[in-house]
Every structure is written in structure tokens, then in C-alpha cells.
Amino acid sequence: MRWYNFFHIYQPPAWDEAIIRRVADESYRPVLKILEDHSSLRITMNITGALVEQLLALGMSDIVNRYRVLIHRGQVELVGSAMYHPILPLLPVEEARRQIELQTTLYRQTFGPEYSPQGFYCPEMAYDPHLDGLLLELGYTWVILDEISANGEIGTAPIDRPWILPSGLRAVFRNRHISDYLSFSSDLANPADGLRAIKEDSRGHEVLITAMDGENLGHHRHGVERLWEFLATYPGIETETLSTLAKQPGIRGQRLLSGSWSSQPADVARGIPFALWDHPENPIHQLQWELTRLIVRTVGECERDPNYHTVRHLVDRTLASDRYWWASASPWWDMAIVIRETQKLADAITPMTSVPPATRSAIEQLVQRITTTVELWERTGLAHKRQHDYLLGTGDVRFMAGGQVAS
The missing domain is CATH 3.20.110.20 (7-stranded beta/alpha barrel)
Structure with missing residues (x-):
């Protein structure tokens, strides 16, 4: 073989x-x-x-x-x-x-x-x-x-x-x-x-x-x-x-x-091929991608900013898939990581001097909406329910850092 x-x-x-x-x-x-x-x-x-x-x-x-x-x-x-x-x-x-x-x-x-x-x-x-x-x-x-x-x-x-x-x-x-x-x-x-x-x-x-x-x-x-x-x-x-x-x-x-x-x-x-990172029925994902698109668009519009190259590098790093994955609750969920990585994405454009105030305000509002929704999922047990339903429905067995993920 x-x-x-x-x-x-x-x-x-x-x-x-x-x-x-x-x-x-x-x-x-x-x-x-x-x-x-x-x-x-x-x-x-x-x-x-x-x-x-x-x-x-x-x-x-x-x-x-x-x-x-x-x-x-x-x-x-x-x-x-x-x-x-x-x-x-x-x-x-x-x-x-x-x-x-x-x-x-x-x-x-x-x-x-x-x-x-x-x-x-x-x-x-x-x-x-x-x-x-x-x-x-x-x-x-x-x-x-x-x-x-x-x-x-x-x-x-x-x-x-x-x-x-x-x-x-x-x-x-x-x-x-x-x-x-x-x-x-x-x-x-x-x-x-x-x-x-x-x-x-x-x-x-x-x-x-x-x-x-x-x-x-x-x-x-x-x-x-x-x-x-x-x-x-x-x-x-x-x-x-x-x-x-x-x-x-x-x-x-x-x-x-x-x-x-x-x-x-x-x-x-169902036409949801990337469900762990962009599920249409996951409001956290939808808010995350709204923020991501806004950040990417803002950086692209500010290429003449004196701090563009510094910010460009920061944004490159924050496009990693992890924040969306940890927000899926399918079965992966970590409130602290999602909130922390969301703030990192928003903070990436802070050094730019040419970002319009209205754009900064829109970014701050999206960060707050994401944080509030994540905390709600954690507080009400919705995240755990989604984890349980996913593992029960798929029959998947998964391991992380030496331990089995349990439903």
C-alpha cells in the first residue's frame, strides 16, 4: 500500500x-x-x-x-x-x-x-x-x-x-x-x-x-x-x-x-460549507464578518496614511480563522478568546490618523454588539446547548490539548 x-x-x-x-x-x-x-x-x-x-x-x-x-x-x-x-x-x-x-x-x-x-x-x-x-x-x-x-x-x-x-x-x-x-x-x-x-x-x-x-x-x-x-x-x-x-x-x-x-x-x-466560521444562523459570526469587512475596507482606503504599513501588518495577523471558530459553539466555544481577538482586530487600525470618526464609531459599536452577544450566549447557556446539540447530532469525537471534548 x-x-x-x-x-x-x-x-x-x-x-x-x-x-x-x-x-x-x-x-x-x-x-x-x-x-x-x-x-x-x-x-x-x-x-x-x-x-x-x-x-x-x-x-x-x-x-x-x-x-x-x-x-x-x-x-x-x-x-x-x-x-x-x-x-x-x-x-x-x-x-x-x-x-x-x-x-x-x-x-x-x-x-x-x-x-x-x-x-x-x-x-x-x-x-x-x-x-x-x-x-x-x-x-x-x-x-x-x-x-x-x-x-x-x-x-x-x-x-x-x-x-x-x-x-x-x-x-x-x-x-x-x-x-x-x-x-x-x-x-x-x-x-x-x-x-x-x-x-x-x-x-x-x-x-x-x-x-x-x-x-x-x-x-x-x-x-x-x-x-x-x-x-x-x-x-x-x-x-x-x-x-x-x-x-x-x-x-x-x-x-x-x-x-x-x-x-x-x-x-x-444547505449551501453552508463553512459553518464553523460563517454560519448564517449564528449572529456572532455575522457581526464578526461585518467588522472584518469594515476593517479590511478601511485599511484599503487609507494607503497614504503614514502608519499604513504598521497597520497593514497588524490586520494581516488578525485575519486568522480562530475568532470565528471559537464563536461557532460547534463544538468549539471560548468567550474570552472571542472577545479578546475581536478587540485585537478593532485595535489594529488605532495607529491610523486618517480614519474618519464615523468609521471609528461604527467599529466601536460592532465590537460592543459582538461582546454583548457573546456574553449573552455564555450567561444563558445557549453556547453550551449548541455544543451539546452539535456533538449529539454529528456523533463526532474531538480532542483538544490531550482531553476529549464532551457534550
């Missing part, structure tokens, strides 16, 4: 130093050691630019340097992505372009000027067909997606070879069932059960494509890193980088659907 592993590692901009150090010790360094101990292992990954910046700033350059060695050795293949982990389909195209180019610039500075990836990862695998043109224009030839974007379903699309899309872009799809099984529900005390699950999956016993957050290995769920090592080095299993699959003869595919690796079939069918 050929196994194509994709890992995405990320920490939000300006994140808690203690958390980053814990993740590094529980996940990043143990996985690096597995790769160093087994020179035949091959993986494809995205190391988000926001994480690279923080690792270097916090004196953890050993992680970056070890990855650089593995990249030059051919064991690790990097893809392109967006610098601060925004949900690309929800941004204006020029903002999406900027985020992608920021990461490319940082990667070339960090990993070498020869960095020129062919593959691309949309943060959260949040994809919409309108991104095809931008990715092709920027030189990408393939994108890794969740299988739900193939036909709106899970477990039915042929995903053992690349799809050639009408735009000319190629797509490779992850096997959601096996990816999530390994991350969240595998029997860590019985590694052979993982072999059984792979063999019993009708689409994964010859060619298997998995993709997951790299932090699932050792941080979010302790022991997954050891299971992965057992499976990836098991006799008869060969690991390859995704680019080797993407270059193979493909099948002509239809126009894909918008979706992410968290999208549920019912949400895609």
Missing part, C-alpha cells in the same frame, strides 16, 4: 508561549524524531507562516532547522498556504493573494530561495472553486482537499488518483474516515486495530491519502504519534509525498463543491 500523509501544523499569531512550548515538546519534536529515525518515511506538510514566526521569535529554531534538513533530504515536502491561517474563500481575492504571498516570502527566507511548491493547502481545507484561478496564476498545479468537495458526500468519491478540474488545476482528496479515525477514535492500546481499519476501508487498502492537524500526533491526543509511527513503518506500507501522486494520470472531474475538512454533508447541501 502507498500511503500519502499530509500534516498541517499551526499556532495562532501571538499565541500563548506556554502552549506553543508544550505543543513543541508533545508533538513537533517527537514527530521530528520519528522522521529522523526512519529515513524512508516521506510526508507532505504545511508549517504555517504564523507558526514559523513564533518558533523563531521564541528561540525554538531547532524545530525549524530540523525541518530544513528533512526538506533538503527529501523526506518532507512543503506546500504553499496562507500566512496567518485565514479562511480564504471568505476573503476578498486580493486579501487571499496577499496572505499566500506573505507565506511564500517567509518560506524562501527560512527554507531557501529554491522553495517553489507545486501543491497548495487551503487553511482548514476551506475551498471554493473561485480560488482555482488565483492558485493557477500563482503557479500552483494541485491542491489537497477534503473528499466532501468532490460530491458533497463522505465515503463515495474515487480518491485514489488526482482529479483534473475544468480549470486545469489538479485536486487530490483526503480519506476523511481514516484521517479522523486515526486522529480521534483509534484504539491506541492496540495498534493492529489501525491496520485492520485501513485494510477494511474499500478505498484505502492500495492507495491511502490522509490529512490532519499535526498537533493531533501527541498533543491533542497523546499516543497518536506512536500509532502513526507503527503504521507508517509497518512492512508492506510505503510512504510517499503528495506531489508524486498529483503528477500521476488523473480522471477528468466536474466542478467541485465548496467545503472544508469540517463540513458536514447536510451543511454543504
Whole structure:
């Protein structure tokens, strides 16, 4: 069996130093050691630019340097992505372009000027067909997606070879069932059960494509890193980088659907492909995006402001997906993070001297409305009810920082 592993590692901009150090010790360094101990292992990954910046700033350059060695050795293949982990389909195209180019610039500075990836990862695998043109224009030839974007379903699309899309872009799809099984529900005390699950999956016993957050290995769920090592080095299993699959003869595919690796079939069918970040029935999300659009528009209108470049950098960082995710209550919810990150977004334009008073007032009002609504959800138990209903309805099992998220 050929196994194509994709890992995405990320920490939000300006994140808690203690958390980053814990993740590094529980996940990043143990996985690096597995790769160093087994020179035949091959993986494809995205190391988000926001994480690279923080690792270097916090004196953890050993992680970056070890990855650089593995990249030059051919064991690790990097893809392109967006610098601060925004949900690309929800941004204006020029903002999406900027985020992608920021990461490319940082990667070339960090990993070498020869960095020129062919593959691309949309943060959260949040994809919409309108991104095809931008990715092709920027030189990408393939994108890794969740299988739900193939036909709106899970477990039915042929995903053992690349799809050639009408735009000319190629797509490779992850096997959601096996990816999530390994991350969240595998029997860590019985590694052979993982072999059984792979063999019993009708689409994964010859060619298997998995993709997951790299932090699932050792941080979010302790022991997954050891299971992965057992499976990836098991006799008869060969690991390859995704680019080797993407270059193979493909099948002509239809126009894909918008979706992410968290999208549920019912949400895609209802036209809500990015429900964890922009749900039309979540008033917090709607207010958040009203504020985001206002901030982005304001910065764009003030390019001649003497503090434009400082503010532009601050806004780039605040477009990260996390504030919307933590406001979803599906099942993720954290009142303090949502309020704090909302204030950061509003504060980003404070240094600008050319922002009209009416715009500043509108921003302040939106911040207050978001804060009031978030506090109401917390106080009345509405957030917890939404969490409970989500977990009950989907049957999902999720882990965060070593513990299971309970309904």
C-alpha cells in the first residue's frame, strides 16, 4: 500500500508561549524524531507562516532547522498556504493573494530561495472553486482537499488518483474516515486495530491519502504519534509525498463543491460549507464578518496614511480563522478568546490618523454588539446547548490539548 500523509501544523499569531512550548515538546519534536529515525518515511506538510514566526521569535529554531534538513533530504515536502491561517474563500481575492504571498516570502527566507511548491493547502481545507484561478496564476498545479468537495458526500468519491478540474488545476482528496479515525477514535492500546481499519476501508487498502492537524500526533491526543509511527513503518506500507501522486494520470472531474475538512454533508447541501466560521444562523459570526469587512475596507482606503504599513501588518495577523471558530459553539466555544481577538482586530487600525470618526464609531459599536452577544450566549447557556446539540447530532469525537471534548 502507498500511503500519502499530509500534516498541517499551526499556532495562532501571538499565541500563548506556554502552549506553543508544550505543543513543541508533545508533538513537533517527537514527530521530528520519528522522521529522523526512519529515513524512508516521506510526508507532505504545511508549517504555517504564523507558526514559523513564533518558533523563531521564541528561540525554538531547532524545530525549524530540523525541518530544513528533512526538506533538503527529501523526506518532507512543503506546500504553499496562507500566512496567518485565514479562511480564504471568505476573503476578498486580493486579501487571499496577499496572505499566500506573505507565506511564500517567509518560506524562501527560512527554507531557501529554491522553495517553489507545486501543491497548495487551503487553511482548514476551506475551498471554493473561485480560488482555482488565483492558485493557477500563482503557479500552483494541485491542491489537497477534503473528499466532501468532490460530491458533497463522505465515503463515495474515487480518491485514489488526482482529479483534473475544468480549470486545469489538479485536486487530490483526503480519506476523511481514516484521517479522523486515526486522529480521534483509534484504539491506541492496540495498534493492529489501525491496520485492520485501513485494510477494511474499500478505498484505502492500495492507495491511502490522509490529512490532519499535526498537533493531533501527541498533543491533542497523546499516543497518536506512536500509532502513526507503527503504521507508517509497518512492512508492506510505503510512504510517499503528495506531489508524486498529483503528477500521476488523473480522471477528468466536474466542478467541485465548496467545503472544508469540517463540513458536514447536510451543511454543504444547505449551501453552508463553512459553518464553523460563517454560519448564517449564528449572529456572532455575522457581526464578526461585518467588522472584518469594515476593517479590511478601511485599511484599503487609507494607503497614504503614514502608519499604513504598521497597520497593514497588524490586520494581516488578525485575519486568522480562530475568532470565528471559537464563536461557532460547534463544538468549539471560548468567550474570552472571542472577545479578546475581536478587540485585537478593532485595535489594529488605532495607529491610523486618517480614519474618519464615523468609521471609528461604527467599529466601536460592532465590537460592543459582538461582546454583548457573546456574553449573552455564555450567561444563558445557549453556547453550551449548541455544543451539546452539535456533538449529539454529528456523533463526532474531538480532542483538544490531550482531553476529549464532551457534550
